Amino acid sequence: MLKGKTAIITGTARGIGKATLEVFAENGADIYAHARKETPEFLAELARLSKEHNVEIRPFCFDLTDNSAMKARVKDIAAAKRPVDILINNAGMVEESASFIMTSAEKMKSVFEVNFFAQMMLTQYIVRLMTRQGKGSIINISSIAAIDGEPGQLEYNAGKAALIGATRKLASELAPFGIRVNAIAPGIIETDMSGKIRRELKERILERTFMKRVGAPKEIAGAALFFASEHSSYVTGQILRVDGGM
Numbered sequence: 001m002l003k004g005k006t007a008i009i010t011g012t013a014r015g016i017g018k019a020t021l022e023v024f025a026e027n028g029a030d031i032y033a034h035a036r037k038e039t040p041e042f043l044a045e046l047a048r049l050s051k052e053h054n055v056e057i058r059p060f061c062f063d064l065t066d067n068s069a070m071k072a073r074v075k076d077i078a079a080a081k082r083p084v085d086i087l088i089n090n091a092g093m094v095e096e097s098a099s100f101i102m103t104s105a106e107k108m109k110s111v112f113e114v115n116f117f118a119q120m121m122l123t124q125y126i127v128r129l130m131t132r133q134g135k136g137s138i139i140n141i142s143s144i145a146a147i148d149g150e151p152g153q154l155e156y157n158a159g160k161a162a163l164i165g166a167t168r169k170l171a172s173e174l175a176p177f178g179i180r181v182n183a184i185a186p187g188i189i190e191t192d193m194s195g196k197i198r199r200e201l202k203e204r205i206l207e208r209t210f211m212k213r214v215g216a217p218k219e220i221a222g223a224a225l226f227f228a229s230e231h232s233s234y235v236t237g238q239i240l241r242v243d244g245g246m
Contacts, residue, residue: 001229003028006084008060008077008126010034010119011091013042015191016141019217020088020224025053027225032060032077032084034091064091064118074125083133086228087126089119089163090141108155115159120166127174136179139227140167141220144185144243160185164239171237180236182227187243189215210245 007024011017013035021033035042038061050057062069077084092115123138130136145153146160167183174181188205206212223242226232 001027001225001231002086005086005228006030006032006082007086007088007228008032008034008084008122009088009090010064010122016186016189016217016220017088017090020090020221021057022049023218023221023225024086024228025049025055025057027229028053028055029086029228030056030082032058034060034062036063037061064114064122067118067121070118070122071125074122074129078129084126084129084136085133086137086139087123087130088139088141088224088228089123091119092141092159108158111155112159112162115156116162116166119163123166123170127177127179130179131174131177134178136174136177137228137232138170138174138179138181139224140164140181140183141224142167142183142185142239144187144241144246147185147239147241148246167239168237175236180227180232182232182236183239184220184223184227185239185241185243186220187215187241187246189217189220191217205246208246209243213244215242215244 002024007029009017009020009024009031012021012033021031024031033046038059043059046057046059060073062073064070093111119140140163142163143160145157146164164183164185167181171181187209188202206214220242223240227235
């Protein structure tokens with residue numbers, strides 16, 4: 001489905017990002033795989049997937065809060081004159097759940113920096129490349145937390161809600177350049193992040209979910225594949241809930 005396309009995927013070392021890396025490689029995409037650190041284990045995994053699926057997978061490593069490093073890596077892509085067809089803003093962070101009155105300003109700022117501002121800066125750099133091509137698909141990984149508003153973790157919920165607002169705004173602004181922008185709002189997915197959700201909250205959410213189970217990272221990757229492919233060529237500005245029927 002993605003043969004001949006090049007994707008940038010952030011946060012590919014684990015969880016949803018890793019699953020998306022695998023699914024996109026299986027579907028023929030060449031990939032810039034982002035991680036915060038370029039470890040031997042990470043490079044070995046990229047080499048394995050590249051060989052197994054006969055695609056090019058390059059490391060794209062930097063701390064999302066280091067704007068200079070981010071800009072330098074994007075310049076490397078531009079210098080190589082390779083088109084960027086797909087950007088998936090997946091990387092993010094979550095802190096232990098706390099009430100609003102117990103959450104420091106520093107914590108709010110640090111989470112928002114990663115979950116929103118860093119994503120927008122990378123998007124801005126990549127959009128400059130996509131506008132020259134006259135095409136592109138941007139996929140933001142938000143969360144049902146941004147929509148349903150369970151108590152606690154205001155900084156996480158607000159950052160993911162900002163991504164939804166940005167998705168709708170950018171969809172209208174970038175459509176004239178042939179760039180589509182959509183978002184996915186996952187429910188509870190079996191990742192390291194979901195381990196930070198309080199047990200009683202997780203049980204309450206699953207109780208009111210039609211499918212009564214936690215989702216798998218590859219189920220989110222499948223939705224991303226749809227948005228990245230030509231099967232969604234007339235879809236933009238949409239927020240797709242992948243939550244088991246909450």
